[in-house]
Amino acid sequence: MKRRTFLTGLAGIVPASALMYYLSPEEEITVSHTSNPKLPYLKKPSDWKGTPLRSDGTFQNLHHPFSSSMYEVLKWKLGGNPQEEEKKKDTKRLSVEKINGLPPDGKDQLIWLGHASYLIRIGGVTLLTDPVWLDNWVLKRYSELPIDPQQLRDVNYILISHDHRDHCDEATLKLLGTILPNAKVLTGLSMTSLLQPWLPKNQIQEAGWFQSYDLKESLRITFVPTRHWSRRGLLDTNQRLWGGFFIESDDKSFYFMSDSGYGEHFQLISDTMGSPDFAMMGVGTFKPEWFMHPVHVSPMDAAKAFREMGGKHFVPMHFGTFDLSDELLLEPLDWLKANPSEVNHSLIEPIVGRNLLV
Structure with a gap:
């Protein structure tokens, strides 16, 4: 494998790439705020100015650059x-139930x-x-x-949270572009130039944090902040916005965390959007914690964030499918099962392929 190819793949997964993000000491960076002027703020923090944008053209986390x-x-x-050695001997895998046909229209589901x-x-x-369904070299x-x-x-x-390769896969999106050419893509600012060549027939909407997408249906989807970063290649650090999604219907709300380190933004989202009925919280890719904690919460910190948000049902994700870290x-999942009180006994055990709505 060529060295450049390996580093490009690594850059899209781990929280610090094999190339540093250099900034000249003489260069003074200022921070302004941006948004998509075509999209509304239906709910936003009282003092919200917009998504932080550095004068070098890169995006910045709210509280932890x-x-x-x-x-x-x-x-x-x-x-x-x-x-x-423990990992070499480990044979535990996720339970999977095959889907042989989608349920009838009208039945809500979370699969x-x-x-x-x-x-x-x-x-x-x-x-x-974040459909990433096909094996590749990474x-x-x-x-x-x-x-x-x-x-x-x-x-x-199709909701794409950010550009990392375990959330944004070229081959999967090209396949979906042929199967679902009429599906609209909802994502963050500056993602269109990456996605449109893979999805040439699909319309793409980009949002800043706390902006709601323009939907025809009686559904509200809002792009919300995470503590993370972006990079697809070697020289594009934080040039595309990352985030999660808050999804609301008349009778249910879902919080899709995507990737995030722990931070004040969890409480800010809950204060602004309300407490979610179903919180899909990332819990994996957290070891070693000294290295991963700025960009991936541990199950312990995910549980803490869930309690702070006042969520009703805890749905763990971002573990068990890809081996990206040391745990x-x-x-x-074993930790969450052993500590049910940490998520207020609200854990929904994640069976791949099963409708998790209760």
Whole structure:
């Protein structure tokens, strides 16, 4: 494998790439605020100015600016994994139920397809989140995809949270572009130039944080902040916006966290949007914690954020499908099962392919 190809793949997954993000000491950076002028703010914090945008053209987290370090990457990769032998012997895998046909129209559903990918039907509208379904040289699935993509029809929206390769896969999106040319793509600012060549027939809407998308259906989807970062290649750090989604119908609300480190933004989202009925919280890719915590919450911190948000049902994700970090594949779920009080006994055990709505 060519060195450049390897680094490009690594750049889209781990929280600090093999190249540092350099800034000249003489260059003074200022921060302004931006948004999509075509989209509304239906709910926003009282003092909201917009999505932070640095004068070098890159986006910035609300409370914890991202920085990358070559030293920390090497310290992690060369330092060894204390669970390495345990991982070699580990055979525990996610439970998967095959989907042999979609339920009748009108029945709400929340079906986990693995990692951060869901099939959601709410109020008669069908959504897909972060579809990464095909193995490639960077990612290998450890849980089977429960559905044949060719079964998918009448999907209204494809939600892409950010540009990292375990959330935004070129091959999967090209496939969906041929199967679902009428599905609209909802994503963050500056993502269109990346996505449109893969989805030439699909309309794309970009939103800043706390902006709601222009939808025809009686559904509200709002792009909300996370503590994370973006990079697809070697020289495009934070040039595309990252975030999560808050989805509301007449009688249900879903919070899709995407990737995030712990921070004040969880409380800000809840204060602004309300407490979610179903919180899909990332819990994996968290070890070593000294390295991962700025961009991926541990199951412990995910539980803390869930309690702060006042969520009703805790739905863990972002574990078990891809091996991206030092912990065992199902270690986050094992911790949650062993500590039910940490999520107020509201854990919905994630079975891939099963409707998780209760």
